Amino acid sequence: MxxxxxxxxxxxxxxxxxxxxxxxxxxxxxxxxxxxxxxxxxxxxxxxxxxxxxxxxxxxxxxxxxxxxxxxxxxxxxxxxxxxxxxxxxxxxxxxxxxxxxxxxxxxxxxxxxxxxxxxxxxxxxxxxxxxxxxxxxxxxxxxxxxxxxxxxxxxxxxxxxxxxxxxxxxxxxxxxxxxxxxxxxxxxxxxxxxxxxxxRINTSGQELTLFEIMVAKTFDQDRNFDLAKEYEKLNCSEGPEKDLKDAGFDTIPPSTVLQCISAYLCQQVRRKDILKLDKYEFIESWEIVKNGIFCAVDYIRTHLRIPVSKLLPYNALLIPYSYFFIRNGGKSPTNLQNKLLTQYFWWASLSSRFSSGAEGKIALDLKKMDDILNEIPPTYRGEELNLTLDKLKWYWFSTGDAFCKAILCLYAYFEPKSFRSNSIVKIDNSWLKVSTSKNYHHFFPKGYVKKQGIEEWKGNSILNVTIVDDYLNKREIGAKAPGDYMKKFEDRNPELHNTMKTHLIDDMELYGVWGNNYETFIEKRGERVLEEINKRIEPSL
Structure with missing residues (x-):
């Protein structure tokens, strides 16, 4: 220089x-x-x-x-x-x-x-x-x-x-x-x-430029009519008939993740320095390819994994290996074996706190796992096995920002939970999933009721005590009532309540301690049910 x-x-x-x-x-x-x-x-x-x-x-x-x-x-x-x-x-x-x-x-x-x-x-x-x-x-x-x-x-x-x-x-x-x-x-x-x-360093506002702002400046090309800022806006929310992430419920994917999807495709690395080194013209040429890969990944996550909105994703970074897979697979649907391996990877990465630290290096390693899946070779998880026990699951503190909790919520969402009151499918919305008091979350044994029973908060706020509900009306009707009381009212209104509760992984309200208001029994039985479903996904029959 x-x-x-x-x-x-x-x-x-x-x-x-x-x-x-x-x-x-x-x-x-x-x-x-x-x-x-x-x-x-x-x-x-x-x-x-x-x-x-x-x-x-x-x-x-x-x-x-x-x-x-x-x-x-x-x-x-x-x-x-x-x-x-x-x-x-x-x-x-x-x-x-x-x-x-x-x-x-x-x-x-x-x-x-x-x-x-x-x-x-x-x-x-x-x-x-x-x-x-x-x-x-x-x-x-x-x-x-x-x-x-x-x-x-x-x-x-x-x-x-x-x-x-x-x-x-x-x-x-x-x-x-x-x-x-x-x-x-x-x-x-x-x-x-x-x-x-x-x-x-010299900017008096002290506001650091983001990687996306730098790449917007670097990749701008008037002759090719390419403006990354506008392209990202269209990817998120196009004003015309084009596909966009908002329509799919995945409009909370940050621009940094999109940049990493491009870098994963072009150089199999996603570090900041790798993204900054990307050739401008290769970047522009890859945009439509990667965009289609992202749409394929989102479609797969929504349909096969049944995760309806991006706010439920344990990590935005999960979109990177999946978009890489679909780009390399030419947009084709996965085979039966690839489906099982892609599902296994999702639950392994989500429940093992995979991207809580050192995410960039781990993503590069996971792209190699995707290469194995493309070749229908089960990736190895030796030394990184997920050992999830009922004891760990039972009293895991519920927090909307926690990746492990989000993974469990993804499992709940997979069964398309239905309304206690009407048996209609619950609408899950990104705008409702920001805080633990959101419209989509309900403690089945209400916090107020649990407190009255002298149960410690660390037990009462278990992820296993959380259900996905349709709107605030359920909460208003429930308040701090015992589940045996408020569920009786829903049973009178909803003749399909037994089947409704199965969509919440509550198979038998008598056996699960609901009618007897037995919190410990409820957590134990629902934990066993949740663990059963997780093990099916982590250890698929290949």
Whole structure:
């Protein structure tokens, strides 16, 4: 890498680079947020000869996603084959100065429009006065000139409007603005990840760029009409007839997981450094392939594993090996053996806290397991066997953020739980699954009832005491009642209640201690039932 170059630029030279398409503001920069008063103070500092900080530019031949318009001015494209300088530090200052030079109208984030022709220099004051000579309001009691006119009008054209003393001040102001030495540092040909690291370190907001923001900038290609940010939005929620993850109930998949799906396909590694090294054109070419792989993986998870929404997934990372499998399998349906092995992998990874730490390295290893499954070879889990016992399961604390709990909830969802009241299938919704008090979760032995019985909270909040229900009405009807009492009411309303409860892995309410309100019996029997279903999936007959 070349060393940074210190350069001083005059006003005209600085902004001719923008006019010719050589200086751009990358899209990962903050939106323009400066007020009119801040811009006025900046000009006042320049007129007084004060330092206003250094601009830092990154010069590269990489094309990044960048801002195309400033206010009412469309910025030109960079001439083909030429290097571009991107603003890493000084966006607010350089935008303000350019807006003044061009007399732009810019709408800020709070929808206020700033007219940059309406910032004025008060000609009553001397240039070196302690007073601020630049203001956002036109002085009513004294003569003034707009900064726009100051920069764009010749003295000849101003003779009729101003007296000799005022013209002398105007000439002085013009010279100070036009001849001001703007300090700039140019870093040339740095890798994008280093340039973004520099941006992060000098960014006064202290907000670190995400990997996705960097890859959005890096993979942008105008000729191919590829914008990763827009493509991700369409993947999540397309406005047209195209397939999207929202319709499938999987719209909570983060962009980082999508990037890892692409990297898994292209290089079988998913670390940050591997993603940053991906070739731009290979990345763009792979987008549709990986997108289809993700859709196939989601379809499989929803239909074969019967996990209806992404919020139930123990780990978003599970989508990576599954999308890899379907891409390598050419989108074909798995064979019977592959189905069993894919199911086995899901439950092994979900219940073993597989991705709770060191996820990137483990995903790379699991891609090799997917290669085995593609070849119909059972992957080895030697040394990583899942030893799940009833004792571990019985009093496992229920938490919606816990991968193990989510896996058990996935098992509950597999049986398409039905409403206690109507025997209709429960609707499971992403928006309802964020907290343990959500509309979809119900403690079968209510927390209030358990507390009254003197049962410790660590026992009462067992994952085995949780059922998936349809809406808040069930909770309102149940309150802190004993299950033997409230279930009697549902039995009167729902003649199919016995079959309904089987969809909750509660096979016999008498045997499970429901009618007798026996909590320990309920946890024991339901735990045995849950463990039976898990073992079927972990140790399939091949």
């Amino acid at each position: 070349l060393q940074p170059q210190n350069q001083n630029k005059k006003y005209e030279h600085l902004f001719s680079d923008i006019d010719q398409g050589y200086l751009k503001i990358p899209k990962f920069q903050r939106d323009f947020v400066w007020s009119k008063a801040q811009t006025a103070k900046l000009i006042d500092s320049i007129i007084k000869g004060f330092p206003i900080g250094t601009f830092i530019f990154w010069k590269t031949r990489e094309e990044l996603r960048h801002i195309r318009n400033l206010g009412n001015i469309a910025l030109p494209e960079t001439p083909k084959g030429d290097a571009i300088s991107y603003v890493l530090d000084g966006q607010q200052r350089i935008t303000s100065l350019y807006a003044l030079r061009k007399g732009l109208r810019i709408t800020t984030n709070d929808k206020k429009e700033i007219d940059y022709k309406d910032i004025y220099v008060n000609l009553e004051f001397e240039p070196d006065s302690d007073e601020e000579v630049v203001s956002v309001d036109k002085p009513q009691e004294s003569s003034s000139i707009s900064v726009y006119d100051l920069l764009n009008s010749s003295l000849v054209n101003l003779i009729k409007k101003y007296n000799d003393g005022e013209l002398e001040k105007i000439e002085k102001y013009q010279k100070r603005l036009i001849n001001y030495d703007f300090s700039t540092i140019v870093i040339s040909d740095y890798p994008i990840d280093i340039a973004c690291e520099i941006f992060t």
